[in-house]
Amino acid sequence: MPAALGSRIYIVALIICISYLHPSITITQGAEARARSLRHLISKNLFHAMFLHGDDTACPAHGFYKYTSFIRAARSFPTFGNTGNPTTRRREIAAFLAQISHETTGGWATAPDGPYAWGLCFKEETSPPSNYCNSTNKMWPCYPGKSYKGRGPIQLSWNYNYGPAGKALGFNGLEDPDIVSNNSVIAFKTGLWFWMTEQKPKPSCHDVMVGRYVPTEADLAANRTAGYGLVTNIINGGLECGIHNDSRVNDRIGYFKRYAMLFHVDTGPNLDCEYQKSY
Numbered sequence: 314m315p316a317a318l319g320s321r322i323y324i325v326a327l328i329i330c331i332s333y334l335h336p337s338i339t340i341t342q343g344a345e346a347r348a349r350s351l352r353h354l355i356s357k358n359l360f361h362a363m364f365l366h367g368d369d370t371a372c373p374a375h376g377f378y379k380y381t382s383f384i385r386a387a388r389s390f391p392t393f394g395n396t397g398n399p400t401t402r403r404r405e406i407a408a409f410l411a412q413i414s415h416e417t418t419g420g421w422a423t424a425p426d427g428p429y430a431w432g433l434c435f436k437e438e439t440s441p442p443s444n445y446c447n448s449t450n451k452m453w454p455c456y457p458g459k460s461y462k463g464r465g466p467i468q469l470s471w472n473y474n475y476g477p478a479g480k481a482l483g484f485n486g487l488e489d490p491d492i493v494s495n496n497s498v499i500a501f502k503t504g505l506w507f508w509m510t511e512q513k514p515k516p517s518c519h520d521v522m523v524g525r526y527v528p529t530e531a532d533l534a535a536n537r538t539a540g541y542g543l544v545t546n547i548i549n550g551g552l553e554c555g556i557h558n559d560s561r562v563n564d565r566i567g568y569f570k571r572y573a574m575l576f577h578v579d580t581g582p583n584l585d586c587e588y589q590k591s592y
């Protein structure tokens with residue numbers, strides 16, 4: 314014990330010395346500290362308590378969405394789960410995990426452990442209605458023979474999302490979209506990229522959940538007030554918002570309520586987007 318402790322102190326001292334010489338090491342230490350802080354807010358045990366059936370062979374994605382992949386992916390997004398007070402941070406993580414759970418759910422009303430214990434069950438869309446290629450989009454041209462169907466935690470879809478996601482994250486989204494369902498760190502990164510990136514006129518989901526969203530006149534007229542419901546609007550409002558008692562919206566809310574409870578935080582107001590216009 315004392316020997317190990319001694320060498321640890323020595324290593325820390327060494328790192329401190331080296332970081333004076335190489336500023337980049339200080340940046341690495343920052344990423345390490347943030348990863349530690351995320352691991353503190355969401356432990357491996359909590360992650361497994363949320364995704365009770367992640368390793369169930371009934372789930373096509375079983376074993377794919379690993380806790381360590383999530384933590385590693387989050388290193389590329391230093392402000393995720395790391396903005397505001399601990400309650401805000403936990404609520405943001407719960408909201409993110411709830412939305413990706415709906416996107417990948419394998420649950421049904423009478424499923425074992427309830428419908429909201431089956432997040433992260435699928436990694437790709439099983440019967441896509443098309444290859445999701447919008448050929449009028451010249452900025453992100455489709456690669457022959459590739460499908461831009463839903464893949465990964467956020468079910469990234471369309472060429473105009475695969476292109477910019479790949480560019481931001483360092484892979485060729487147009488030529489190699491399959492990587493999103495083959496590499497779990499990249500998969501989580503696409504989910505976080507969507508969550509963190511503002512796509513005008515929409516704010517980022519992150520800004521909404523950490524209280525940095527400032528509604529425009531158009532937002533006020535459309536009743537787009539901050540809350541989890543607005544995040545749903547950003548993700549799929551065109552199909553789900555402005556509808557009374559939409560079952561998809563209810564599923565997203567059900568996941569969020571369960572996760573917020575596991576994180577010991579309240580959900581905040583405006584869970585629904587029933588009275589909001591979509592973008």
Ligand SMILES: *[C@@H]1O[C@H](CO)[C@@H](O)[C@H](O)[C@H]1NC(C)=O
Pocket residue numbers: 447448449450
């Ligand atoms: C396809 O892209 C064009 C141009 O970017 C856009 O106007 C149109 O709405 C898109 N269609 C779909 C189905 O996304």
Ligand SMILES: *[C@@H]1O[C@H](CO)[C@@H](O)[C@H](O)[C@H]1NC(C)=O
Pocket residue numbers: 437491492494495
């Ligand atoms: C990548 O994923 C696709 C399905 O999206 C699968 O057909 C292919 O075999 C996978 N490739 C590797 C190398 O795992």
Ligand SMILES: *[C@@H]1O[C@H](CO)[C@@H](O)[C@H](O)[C@H]1NC(C)=O
Pocket residue numbers: 558560
């Ligand atoms: C919402 O729909 C569900 C069925 O999907 C139904 O059981 C419930 O009573 C409805 N609630 C309201 C408020 O309309």
Ligand SMILES: *[C@@H]1O[C@H](CO)[C@@H](O)[C@H](O)[C@H]1NC(C)=O
Pocket residue numbers: 536538583585588589
């Ligand atoms: C705006 O949304 C809130 C709930 O988020 C609702 O109570 C209110 O009635 C809505 N207002 C309008 C004008 O639709």
